[in-house]
Amino acid sequence: MDILLVEDNPADARLLREVLSEVNKTVRLHVVTDGPEAMAFLRYQGPYLDVPRPDLILLDLRLPGMDGLEVLAQVKTDPWTRTIPIIVLTTSHSETDIVQCYKLMANCYLIKPSEWNEFEKLVKKLNDFWLTQVTFQREQQTVRSPQTHA
Numbered sequence: 286m287d288i289l290l291v292e293d294n295p296a297d298a299r300l301l302r303e304v305l306s307e308v309n310k311t312v313r314l315h316v317v318t319d320g321p322e323a324m325a326f327l328r329y330q331g332p333y334l335d336v337p338r339p340d341l342i343l344l345d346l347r348l349p350g351m352d353g354l355e356v357l358a359q360v361k362t363d364p365w366t367r368t369i370p371i372i373v374l375t376t377s378h379s380e381t382d383i384v385q386c387y388k389l390m391a392n393c394y395l396i397k398p399s400e401w402n403e404f405e406k407l408v409k410k411l412n413d414f415w416l417t418q419v420t421f422q423r424e425q426q427t428v429r430s431p432q433t434h435a
Contacts, residue, residue, distance in 0.1 A: 286309075286311050286340045287315065288312055288343060289327070290302075291345055292343070297397065304412075309417070313337075320348045341416075342369055371391050372391070373395065375395075395407060
């Protein structure tokens with residue numbers, strides 16, 4: 286399973302990678318640090334010409350360059366990417382952010398706990414449901430040129 290993590294905080298990305306590698310050996314975590322880089326990954330542009338189409342996106346909202354809401358909107362309006370489930374994983378407790386994410390078709394909204402052990406528990410629960418119980422749609426991988434999906 287390929288997961289795209291869009292996260293600008295290196296500590297959060299490292300922790301998520303460590304916990305996932307401990308609980309699920311099948312996960313291949315691809316990390317990008319801002320919105321433009323996420324869109325380049327999803328459009329197979331620049332250094333991302335040969336990356337796999339992610340099965341799931343974990344998306345922070347507070348990102349440099351293009352915030353998570355903009356990424357979410359672009360992903361969900363593009364026919365090539367709109368079926369990829371997106372879990373918003375953020376520190377924001379804002380009701381406005383929550384409502385906006387669901388209006389933009391986020392599949393789930395999770396608030397990152399500030400304590401390490403609580404964050405670890407959240408990632409394990411995320412794995413237990415999203416990565417072991419959910420059946421993901423498999424897209425055809427034959428047509429995926431940057432020109433077609435830009």
